[in-house]
Amino acid sequence: MNGKKVDIQSPTDALEHGICIIPEDRKTQGLILDSSVANNISLPIIDKLRNHLRLINKTKESQIISKSIDDLTIKTPSEHQQAKNLSGGNQQKIVLAKWLNTDCHLIIFDEPTRGIDVGAKEEIYKLMRTLADTGISIIMISSELPEVLGMSDRIMVMHNGEIKSQIEGDQATSEKVMYFATGGETS
Structure with missing residues (x-):
């Protein structure tokens, strides 16, 4: 992180280094x-909200x-609404x-648009x-290959848990990505 090796053993360690995840x-x-x-x-910020x-x-x-509700345009009748009742x-x-209310500098988005409609996908892309x-x-x-190609500055293609290629976003094509994703080797 910032040029230094970090040892992440727990979610607390990740947060201390400013790393957050939006899980799949x-x-x-x-x-x-x-x-x-x-x-x-x-x-996640409950300790920051406590007084002496x-x-x-x-x-x-x-x-x-x-x-948070305003900035991210979260559509909810109230902050007291149960999360399960929202889209x-x-x-x-x-x-x-x-x-975002923590001091995160790196956010890992794991399948950020899985299970959401097209309009919400565009909102998530805009936020990203x-x-x-x-x-x-x-x-x-x-x-989702179109998502990867449309959103990425740099693409790391993996196959069987191993990085096969790094492609700059403007050099990426679906053919290149699929070639490496299926085990193709760099020449």
């Missing part, structure tokens, strides 16, 4: 579905939650919102571009 399965790994939008957003008596500063929490795209935005423009690094893991 938001419903089982990214959200507490039976909990509110507010609780899901504030969970270790009580949660509800005013500060509410401001952060409202800002897939809005659930994905909640997962992103909770990590905006994050990259603000200096946040993004690693996107995707099995």
Whole structure:
């Protein structure tokens, strides 16, 4: 990270190094579905919200939650709405919102648009571009080739757990990517 080798043994280690993940399965790994939008957003920063008596500063929490909902245009009737009652795209935005409130410098998006509609996909792509423009690094893991080609500055193609090729985004074609993804070798 930033030119230095880091040893990540736990989610806490990753957070301390500014690394966050938007998991492939938001419903089982990214959200507490039976909990509110507010609780899901504030969970990773709960210690930052505590005062000297270790009580949660509800005013500060509410401001952060409202800002997150507004900034990411999360469509919810209220911050008290259970996450399970929102669309897939809005659930994905909640997962992103909770990590943006930490000091993350690198976000790993694992299959960022799986299970969301076309309109929500475009919103997620726009958010990813905006994050990259603000200096946040993004690693996107995707099995959707058009998504990879359309979103990437650089593509690392893997086959059987091994990096087969690194292709600059403007040099990437579906044929090149598929050649290496199926085990092709560089000449």
